Amino acid sequence: MAEEKAKRRAVAESAARGAAKRRVxxxxxxREAGMSxxxxxxxxxNTPGQSIPESTRQRVLQAAERLGYTPYAPARTLRSGRSDVVLFVLPDWPQGPTMADLVDRAAHVLAEAGLTLVTHVHAAGDDGLARLWxxxxxxxxxxxxxxSAVELESMRRAGISAVLPYTDQPGEDVGGSLWVLGVGGLQAQYLIGKGHTRxxxxxxxxxxxxALxxxxxxxxxxxxxxxxxxxxVLSTVPLDAEAAAEVIGTWRGAGVTGICAYNxxxxxALQAGLRARGESLAVIxxxxxxxxxxxxxxxxxxAQDSGELGAHIARALLDALQGEQPDLETFPGAALHVVERESA
Structure with missing residues (x-):
């Protein structure tokens, strides 16, 4: 018995050494489990419709664990016709904490469904998306x-059926209906509610x-x-107090009393410009x-609950994978709210 155990251990060690040189x-x-x-x-x-005794299943899984076996993704893709990857294509924006929260939460929701989130920053004019699919x-x-229509067609040829958003809007850089319209809209609602009319x-x-x-x-x-x-009134405002003060001067001439700042x-910067001028305007x-x-x-x-938006997007993608028509109209209701302080 001891000799048999030693022999099996030697076989396992030999297989493990071989695995270090190549994929198990x-x-x-x-071979390790002694099964077909x-x-x-x-x-x-985990093939459905197969009646495998639990003892056999455990024997196979234990052998796989001993050898360090991991499923080979390309082979799994060939069998199923798709990978377990969900791809987020991000525009070439500066990536701050808001986007990080969105991606992290989406990745968590997708991981619970057995999917892996991969992000790709897509620079304008880059033709590499087709290669990515x-x-x-x-x-x-x-x-x-x-x-774009070209991108959608390349995805269709690659067999990717779950794509969001659906709308083809050539020339548009941002899916505004997803979140950005909601931010500006809420800013305006707040200022108008405070009596500002310009x-x-x-x-x-x-x-x-x-574009954002x-x-x-x-x-x-x-x-x-x-x-x-x-x-x-639309004006570009540099992150500089003196430049911001100049823009504020033009707004004063136009009768502006409330300002919706991009972020x-x-x-x-606007508040610094107002202090430099010794003036005050409502700023949000x-x-x-x-x-x-x-x-x-x-x-x-x-305030934006970007994590909740990420979860919302992930759930919409899961619905699309099930052949359903998910609704991606604006933010979920609780994802945006005004934090009221003293500047407006």
């Missing part, structure tokens, strides 16, 4: 901007954020139109960064 396969597991390749394959792939064969794809939008001077800033401004414009107010950093930012509460005066802002 189901053939290795079958078919039985091992049924167990490792081919190499990853993702189960589903989500874009923070609508895909609003301005402070856009970022970072070129990569131009204008989409948020469009959310402000929509709410102004609903309230019977003129469209907001809290732009709002802080977005993102609720830590510095907002320490601003002078403390900054009113729109």
């Amino acid at each position: 396969t189901s053939v290795d597991v079958a 390749r078919a039985t091992v394959s049924y167990v490792l792939n 081919t190499s990853l064969t993702p189960a589903a794809v989500f874009g923070m901007r609508p895909f 609003l301005a939008c402070a856009l970022p001077d970072e070129p990569r954020l131009t 800033g204008r989409a948020r401004a469009e959310g402000v414009a929509l709410v102004c139109a609903e309230a019977g107010l003129p469209r907001p 809290d950093e732009v709002a802080l 930012g977005a993102d609720d960064i830590p510095a907002a509460r320490f601003a002078v005066p403390p900054l009113t802002t729109v």
